[in-house]
Amino acid sequence: MDYKLYTLYWNVVAYISQKIEVSEWGQSVVKEISEFIIKTEPEIRGFSDKNLWRMKQFYETYKDSPKLSPTVREISWSHNMVIFSRCKTPEEQEFYLKITKQEGYSKRELERQIYASLFERTMVGQSTLSPALREMDSELVNTFKDTYVFDFLNLPDIHSENDYRKV
Template identity: 35%
Template sequence: MNDLTVYNDFFKKVIETIDSARYEAYKSINKHHIGLNFEIGKLIVKNQDNNNWGKSIVDTLSLDINRKIDGIKGYSPQNLWRMRQFYLEYKGKTELLDLAMRIPWGQNLLIMHQVKDLEERKYYLNATDKLGWSRAVLLNQIKANAYQHHLINPKQSNFEIALPVHLSEQANEALKSEYNLDFLGISKPVLERELENRLIEKIRDLLLELGYGFSFIGNQHRLKLNQKEYFIDLLFYHRILKCLVAIELKTVEFEPEFAGKMNFYLELLDEQEKQPDDNPSIGIILCPTKDNIEVEYSLRTNTKPIGVSAYKLTHELPSNLKGKVPTSKELKQMLTMAIRNAGEDDKNESEGNK
């Protein structure tokens, strides 16, 4: 065995030891965080009941906490309300609370808001703990009805349709929370990119089959400004609309910066690639969920036609062009089918590797 091989084995063991220690540190910190949030929620409920305090007490509490502890992000009024709800949802439910304390706060909020049935909630809490699902993967598993598939065939768990997760990816994603844990070291996990690539492939195929005049140009289409490069998930040309159509696929809830980024892409497309007889480029952002008010405010100042999640186009197209793009219902079906098909591919791969 040469020196390089010996060193590589040594290096691998050191990295594994670091990853393992970081993940164990996360689990310990996370348990305290979730327990703390539960106790704060309990205190809010009890004091509101005992003192007949209204909603304003939460805003007051948030201001005072941030004055005392110097602006800690996790104690915003919104997050304090979430702690209150978390307590009400899990008080007296020891088994569920124990599972909830094993996963990050963001994943807890997603399950709490998206899943109301207690057995279904237990399923997603347990799967998130065992597989280290990120919020994006968890959301797509919920949208793909992984729990219902589990009920149909109990022997076939969500483990078979989940993407493989390495310990380091699990640790990195788990450490991403509303609390500042940067000292433990965080990098973007590969897991979400793998899921995104699978979904992009499926949505591309579905759009090509729709026959609405979409001509596929490419995925991860490169744009360049000065010395920097940017990549659009999917780029089409629509023969009837006579314009470029940029599609960005997001595996997480809508965030305002998505609209700004799409507006920037459309500016580059119109400046660099739109032909003189083409209409202005259109952008579509596909998100599993969104807040309508947040979307509305995000799109108010954008000058380009952009559709988000529910697929309502702002800055409406001319009347003679309406009906030439997929309807809201059809786009929703496309996204649902893409998520489900991506999950089926993972399942088939898993079975083929057995």
């Protein structure tokens, strides 16, 4: 999605969000706005009432995060939908926004990484390093990390790494 379209979405939904917040408008106005846009500007896509509510959620998730606002505009809308709907903390959102941009994840790969708890594994991996190594280049930190995802093995929920090591 291009930067201009994000800016358009951001501005439209910022206006809607502010109007709803100060109770000047009721919730039914979103459907009316959607119908008005679709009727008057039929060549513009993406303004269904459901999309407007998603855009509102997107706006409200990132409006107080000026650090993340530029990054969300650099990845696709579908990637953003996955991140802001499945990540619980701003730190987790920032992590997946940056890694999606850096690694060029597809939507499916992003979902897989979130499901496999890449953020949590990365944070645990960094916390086991000495403070001196953590202060070094962030790329170096990830060099010392070996993580594996064995979802395909269908292991029971409770298992120990020691149970699977060679003796």
